């Protein structure tokens with residue numbers, strides 16, 4: 155499958171900054187969502203799920219076709235909860251109907267990441283919506299019960315190495331699990347809407363107990379209501395992953411720049427961008443205050 159980027163005609167940085175600002179303002183005005191977590195984390199998760207169907211073996215799936223807009227894809231049980239993110243973005247799509255869904259879902263994640271204090275993340279437009287026949291079959295999303303070899307094998311489908319996998323999973327500093335969505339519970343810690351390298355410090359410094367949760371799923375719990383999925387905890391069970399967990403726990407800047415790089419790589423996986431398509435770097439709302 156060939157995915158050639160074709161940027162929306164005549165649109166400039168200013169046009170896309172307007173969309174960034176619409177999303178960021180809406181995040182601010184709807185900050186009470188999910189007990190005050192806000193929409194940032196679920197928007198980042200949507201950008202990941204819309205890219206997570208990629209398969210390097212035939213270059214199928216990924217963010218290009220915006221196929222998450224189809225119920226066939228969005229109904230995957232492992233995507234439960236993301237209807238909150240697509241509903242949040244529907245009015246943005248109505249306001250900017252010229253923006254493809256692939257560009258909308260990825261720009262939503264980049265906007266959220268930057269507004270939650272994450273790294274400045276270059277973004278390129280040009281994803282083109284494809285039809286329902288291009289929706290990949292369910293079964294391409296990861297399951298939370300996996301161990302380290304499951305995680306390594308899963309990301310091999312993207313061509314990501316151990317360092318990239320550990321950096322990418324650092325996104326789990328954001329947001330929560332919800333029993334009604336995934337059958338996992340917590341964290342009950344309040345600042346899950348600030349991007350940092352703390353996920354790694356949690357893994358290394360806390361005393362973790364493997365427990366059955368209210369949905370009878372096994373998860374790792376620590377004092378203070380923080381938790382880890384089995385796939386999170388795998389990063390300290392595997393010596394090759396553990397090396398990078400320590401690196402990022404000790405070095406915030408290294409985490410921020412490595413996360414930025416692998417997040418961009420994820421959102422653009424499988425897409426051919428012409429060199430004439432300049433990566434755009436958006437200003438945060440705070441940076442635009444007069």
Ligand code: HEM
Pocket residue numbers: 191195196198199202234235296297298299305322323325326328329330331332333335336337338383385417
């Ligand atoms: C081994 C791979 C992964 C697994 C098994 C996994 C699994 C999960 C699960 C079970 C949840 C809870 C959903 C809910 O109950 O609402 C979740 C939430 C989340 N995931 Fe992941 N995830 C993975 C990788 C990623 C990646 C690569 C990113 C982003 C780059 C990401 C971003 C998020 C975010 C931001 C949330 C919080 C969403 C919210 O607060 O509503 N995840 N993930």
Ligand SMILES: CCOC(=O)c1cnc2ccccc2c1N
Pocket residue numbers: 326327328329330331340341343345346352353356380381382383386
């Ligand atoms: C307060 C620090 O939160 C964490 O260490 C943490 C760990 N795993 C997660 C897995 C899925 C979603 C959110 C997660 C999360 N917020």
